[in-house]
Amino acid sequence: MTATRQIEFREALREAMTEEMHRDKRVFLMGEEVAEYNGAYKVSRGMLEEFGPKRVIDTPISETGFAGLGIGAAMTGLRPIIEFMSWSFSLVAADQILNNAPKMLYMSGGQFGCPIVFRGNCGAGGQLGSTHSWCVESLFSNVPGLKMVMPFDAYDAKGMLKTAIRDENPVFFLESERLLSVKGEVPEQEYLVAFQEALIRRAGDDCTIVSFGRALYFCLEAAQELAKEGIECEVIDGRTIRPLDIESIVKSVRKTNYCVVVDQSWPFASLGAEIAAQVHQYCFDDLDNHVMRVHSDDVPAPYAYNLEQEMLPNARKICQAVRSATYNA
Amino acid sequence: MTTMTTRPAALENLATKLPDETLRKWLRDMLLIRELEVRTMQAYQNKLIGGFCHIYIGQEAVAVGTIAAVKPTDPIITAYRDHGHALARGMDPKHCMAEMFGRIDGCAKGKGGSMHMFDKAHHMYGGHGIVGAQCPIALGLAFSVKYHDEVIEEKTSNGVTLCYLGDGALNQGSFHEAMNLAGVFNLPVIYICENNGYAMGTSIARGTTMAHQLTAKADAYGMASASIDGMDVVNVYNQMKPIVDDCRKNSCPAFVEIRTYRYKGHSMSDPRKYRTKEEEQQYEEQDPIEKHAAFLIKEKGFSEADHDAMVKDVRKQVRAAIKWAEASPIPDISELYTDVYADKWGPYTGTSESSMLGDPEK
Ligand SMILES: Cc1ncc(C[n+]2csc(CCOP(=O)(O)OP(=O)(O)O)c2C)c(N)n1
Numbered sequence: 001m002t003a004t005r006q007i008e009f010r011e012a013l014r015e016a017m018t019e020e021m022h023r024d025k026r027v028f029l030m031g032e033e034v035a036e037y038n039g040a041y042k043v044s045r046g047m048l049e050e051f052g053p054k055r056v057i058d059t060p061i062s063e064t065g066f067a068g069l070g071i072g073a074a075m076t077g078l079r080p081i082i083e084f085m086s087w088s089f090s091l092v093a094a095d096q097i098l099n100n101a102p103k104m105l106y107m108s109g110g111q112f113g114c115p116i117v118f119r120g121n122c123g124a125g126g127q128l129g130s131t132h133s134w135c136v137e138s139l140f141s142n143v144p145g146l147k148m149v150m151p152f153d154a155y156d157a158k159g160m161l162k163t164a165i166r167d168e169n170p171v172f173f174l175e176s177e178r179l180l181s182v183k184g185e186v187p188e189q190e191y192l193v194a195f196q197e198a199l200i201r202r203a204g205d206d207c208t209i210v211s212f213g214r215a216l217y218f219c220l221e222a223a224q225e226l227a228k229e230g231i232e233c234e235v236i237d238g239r240t241i242r243p244l245d246i247e248s249i250v251k252s253v254r255k256t257n258y259c260v261v262v263d264q265s266w267p268f269a270s271l272g273a274e275i276a277a278q279v280h281q282y283c284f285d286d287l288d289n290h291v292m293r294v295h296s297d298d299v300p301a302p303y304a305y306n307l308e309q310e311m312l313p314n315a316r317k318i319c320q321a322v323r324s325a326t327y328n329a
Numbered sequence: 330m331t332t333m334t335t336r337p338a339a340l341e342n343l344a345t346k347l348p349d350e351t352l353r354k355w356l357r358d359m360l361l362i363r364e365l366e367v368r369t370m371q372a373y374q375n376k377l378i379g380g381f382c383h384i385y386i387g388q389e390a391v392a393v394g395t396i397a398a399v400k401p402t403d404p405i406i407t408a409y410r411d412h413g414h415a416l417a418r419g420m421d422p423k424h425c426m427a428e429m430f431g432r433i434d435g436c437a438k439g440k441g442g443s444m445h446m447f448d449k450a451h452h453m454y455g456g457h458g459i460v461g462a463q464c465p466i467a468l469g470l471a472f473s474v475k476y477h478d479e480v481i482e483e484k485t486s487n488g489v490t491l492c493y494l495g496d497g498a499l500n501q502g503s504f505h506e507a508m509n510l511a512g513v514f515n516l517p518v519i520y521i522c523e524n525n526g527y528a529m530g531t532s533i534a535r536g537t538t539m540a541h542q543l544t545a546k547a548d549a550y551g552m553a554s555a556s557i558d559g560m561d562v563v564n565v566y567n568q569m570k571p572i573v574d575d576c577r578k579n580s581c582p583a584f585v586e587i588r589t590y591r592y593k594g595h596s597m598s599d600p601r602k603y604r605t606k607e608e609e610q611q612y613e614e615q616d617p618i619e620k621h622a623a624f625l626i627k628e629k630g631f632s633e634a635d636h637d638a639m640v641k642d643v644r645k646q647v648r649a650a651i652k653w654a655e656a657s658p659i660p661d662i663s664e665l666y667t668d669v670y671a672d673k674w675g676p677y678t679g680t681s682e683s684s685m686l687g688d689p690e691k
Contacts, residue, residue, distance in 0.1 A: 036603060037530035060500035060536035061460045061528055092459065092503065127379030127431065129442045131458035298676070299669045303442030304431030305379055306659045 003188045010043045010180040012154035013119075016161035017044070017081060019190065021051055024079060027165055030057040030066055031083030031120075040085045041121065041180055063093035067118070071101050074116040079165060084120035087174060088134040101170040102145025117164045122150070122174035123214055123264050124301055127308055133301035135265035137212070138272075140172055141241045147195065148172045148241040150213035154184030156239060159193030167195075176214040195240045198248035204232035207322050208252040210275055211262040212238045215313050219262050222318035231326060241271060249275065250282045257288040260321045262313050267295040292325040294318050343570050344563040349629050353639075355397060355562050356625060359389040359618045360643045362413045365422050366593075368647050369412065369429065369443075373597050377655070378429045381458075382443040385413035387592035390617035391523050392417040392493075394565025395587070398573045399489060404452045404470040406463045407493035409444035410523075410591075411456040414493060418451040422647055424685045426654035434657035434684045438664060450686055460528075461501025464520065467492030468507050471518040475580065489577045490518040497528025499537050499546060508550045511582035519576055520584045523559070525591040530603040547584035559589035560615045563624065 007015070021027045028051075033040045035048040035058040048056045059066040063084065070080035084090045090097055097118060104114040124133040141148050147169050151157040157175070164171035201216060202223050209219045216237050223233040234252050238244060253259045259279050263272030276291040297311045323329045344352065366386045372378050385392070392413040396405065407414045415425055420436060428435025429443050437447050446456035454470060457463040471490040478486030498504050499522060511518050522543060526533055539545040547554035553575065557568045565587065572583050590612035594601050601609075625631035666677050673679040 033530055040529070058531060058535065060531065061497045062500040062502070064502045065500070089459065092461070092501065125380075127442060128381060129440075129445055129458060131445070131462075132381070297665060299665055300440075302440040302660075302665060303380060303428075303437075303445070304439035304660050304664075306431070307439065307662070307665050310662050310665055 004185045005188065006183045007154055007186050008180065009154045009157050009175075009182050009184065010041065012158035012184070012186055013043050013161055013175065014045065014047065015186075016158045016165070018047065018050065020162055020165040021055060026077065027079040027081065028055040028057065029081045029083065030059055030070060032059055032061055032085050034058060034083050039083070041177060043180070044083070063089055064096055067093040067096040068100065070116050070118075071096060071104065071114055074101075074114045074170075075104060075112040079115055081117045081119060081165065084118060086132060086134070086177075087120050087122040087136045088132045090118065090120070090136065091134070097170075097172075098140065098143050102143050105169075106145060113168055114170045115168045117161070117171045117173055119161070119164075119173035119175060121177040123176050123178070124296075124308065124312055125177045127303055127305055128301070129303040130300040135296065136172075137174060137241055138263070138265040138270035141271055146170045146172055146242060148174065149195070150174045150239070150241060152201070152213055152216050152237050152239070153179075153182070154186050156193055158186055159191050160195070160239070163192050163195060166192075174213065179214055193239075196243040196245045198239055198245035199237045200234060200248075200252070201237045202233065202235040204234040204256070206232045206256055207258040207260060207326050208234045208236060208249070208256045209260045209262060209318065209322065210236045210238060210249050212241060212271075213264070215262045215264045218313055218315050219318055221315040222322065225315060225319050226322055229328070231322060231328060233322060238275075244275070244278075246278050246282065249279060253279055253283045254286045257286055258322075258325045259283070259287065259291045260294065260318065260325050261291060262294045262318055264296055264313055266298055267293060268298060270295060289325050289327065292321045294321045340567050340571070342563075342567055344566045351397070352563075352625060352629060353631065355393050356618070356621050357639055357643060358393045358417050359562065359621065360640060361422065361646065362389045362392070362416050363618060364643050364647045365412060365416060365425065365650075368651060369426075370593070370597070372426075372429070372651070378443065379431065380442050380444070381409065382429070382597045383410040383595065384591070384593040384597075385410055387612065387617075388523060388525060388559070388589045389413055390562035390565050390621070391521070391559045391587050391589050394559075394562040395491060395521055395569050397566050398569035399491060402452055403489050403491065404454055404474065405491040405493070406454040406467050406470060407456065408460065408463060408495055408498065409456065409458045410495070411444065411446045415446040415448060415453060415456075418448060418453045420446070420448045420451060420453070421650070421685070423650035423653040426650050427657045430654050430657070431659060432654060432657035433660045433664070434654070436683060436685050438683050439660045440664070440668070448685070461494065461498040461503035463492055464494060464498065464501070464504045464507035465510075467518050467520070468510050468514070468516055471511070471516040472514065475516065486580065487577045488517060489573055490516075491521055492518055493521045493523055495528060496522055496524040496526070496533045496537060496543075497531065498522070499543070500528075508546070508552065508582075508584070512550045512552055515580050516582055517576045517580045518582050519572065520582070522584070522586045523589055524586050525589050527591070527595065527603070529595045529599070532603065543586040544584065550584075553581070553583045554585065555583075556586045557588065559587035560612070560617045560620065562617055562621050
């Protein structure tokens with residue numbers, strides 16, 4: 001048995017970056033307020049003291065500028081970690097992160113890769129309104145050439161961030177601000193978490209629920225509720241969105257014959273729609289009902305607390321979807 | 330192309346020509362902003378307000394002095410530190426509070442929150458949460474006024490648009506693209522950089538080139554510019570007025586830096602470790618509200634008693650606004666589906682007017 005300890009999600013992220021920066025001098029961290037301010041969400045606390053201002057670098061509010069800088073650095077052999085205070089703010093850098101990073105290798109005929117990690121908060125925080133509540137996973141995962149990761153707990157946050165930093169491709173690493181203070185069991189010893197390996201977070205025979213990141217907490221809550229009604233759900237954490245471990249999902253659906261996908265982004269042309277389509281394709285003969293989806297409602301994120309709560313996926317909506325999918329409604 | 334005009338060094342004291350009533354109103358407006366902000370911080374601590382919340386205390390003279398220099402129908406637009414602009418523009422504090430409380434009677438029916446204050450009746454086009462995002466939108470506001478006057482109404486246009494931005498926004502591409510287009514299209518928009526010294530924890534010198542002479546940004550775009558002390562509302566007005574008149578008359582853009590200071594943290598969660606108590610104190614000693622009150626007392630026959638009465642009256646108004654906002658209901662869940670599309674379609678129920686516009690009695 002390896003020894004473990006309880007650390008916060010944000011500490012896990014910090015440990016991953018710190019270990020990788022010790023291992024590889026090419027790795028550096030850049031972003032708004034990451035150094036002297038210790039990070040807007042204190043993820044990089046203490047890193048400036050540890051590595052100095054040449055490797056932990058504050059930038060002005062110029063997302064296009066520093067995202068582009070990171071891409072150039074990655075093309076020329078460095079391993080940048082670019083922090084977006086929030087993925088909502090990456091939209092002003094869309095051309096850099098979508099048009100340049102994921103296509104560089106292809107466009108240059110294999111000459112210039114782009115081993116870069118873009119990371120930051122993704123998803124509704126608490127009452128931040130429309131501009132600050134982006135769930136970029138559906139929008140951005142459409143683009144070939146990038147990888148996308150959405151960790152669920154401290155263990156995955158650390159192991160997958162280390163893997164992301166070592167990856168030769170641009171990795172979009174989506175963290176949830178709401179999870180940063182959540183503690184989890186993390187080994188003392190070094191470890192990596194491989195991409196494209198989904199995980200069963202709760203086993204069950206009656207219905208498969210597929211989700212990612214923070215929304216999994218709602219799924220687990222719903223599964224507990226449904227168990228009281230005699231519906232045993234199998235909750236699958238996809239962990240990486242690109243590449244997607246569709247095999248594990250299919251395996252589970254072939255066992256349960258029912259599937260609900262929970263995706264915190266909007267429903268139209270979404271990650272949830274993609275998974276549903278793939279499950280329909282591979283499990284057509286196994287399904288006893290069509291795949292049901294739970295998303296944020298198809299409206300801009302409202303500010304008012306009650307409206308925001310209603311808009312987001314939650315345990316109630318998931319329970320409803322599962323009951324409906326399994327003809328228990 | 331616009332030609333560069335340099336501002337005369339010695340300005341006429343235009344403010345003294347204004348009626349005493351106006352000069353007193355400026356004091357009241359600044360007091361109202363400050364009182365609302367103090368109560369906003371309390372309400373935030375009491376969890377009546379959620380999300381991000383940015384306090385304008387210290388910067389009051391900027392919003393009040395610049396807005397006084399334009400007509401009430403000239404469009405204005407700003408960033409997320411927007412409560413002061415909303416009030417200076419004439420929004421009733423009760424709608425401002427109700428918005429922050431996430432209530433149906435907020436200016437945006439509780440859908441915008443602190444960072445997104447909109448007020449159609451007072452020609453305030455937001456409240457924008459993304460740093461720099463308002464800069465290109467301001468171009469459109471100025472363009473639209475001009476187009477409406479010249480193309481549709483076939484008359485000479487003389488509107489002017491004010492676009493506020495923080496010093497941090499100077500580093501956004503959107504700002505620079507907007508500056509260039511304003512010049513190329515000769516649009517009467519004034520970019521007002523409220524230089525409070527910091528973008529969150531980044532002091533301007535750490536994030537911005539030519540921080541000691543921000544008017545250089547305007548030079549690059551061939552645009553008239555000025556650098557103004559923003560801790561004195563009379564000075565802000567005096568310096569802004571000729572610039573506004575010039576932009577209006579010649580349909581050209583301008584850039585002004587207004588030097589100011591935010592007394593509080595960047596948002597409600599900022600411990601302000603990046604600056605010293607001494608620095609804060611130094612600015613608080615030049616407080617724009619105290620300065621203007623002293624001016625009115627010394628020069629305009631305003632008495633201590635008048636001042637006390639005004640302070641009391643403002644407190645009363647804000648207290649009443651909070652009570653009113655607390656009594657306003659949370660939005661009905663059906664509001665989630667209004668205002669997504671203008672027309673009724675599928676689950677969307679079209680759009681509806683905010684009570685602020687719909688019922689002036691409320
Ligand atoms: C594109 C973008 N990046 C980052 C942020 C997060 N953020 C909000 S305000 C702010 C500082 C802005 O400072 P400044 O422009 O000087 O305005 P001030 O807050 O001083 O009024 C930052 C970094 C954002 N809202 N939008």
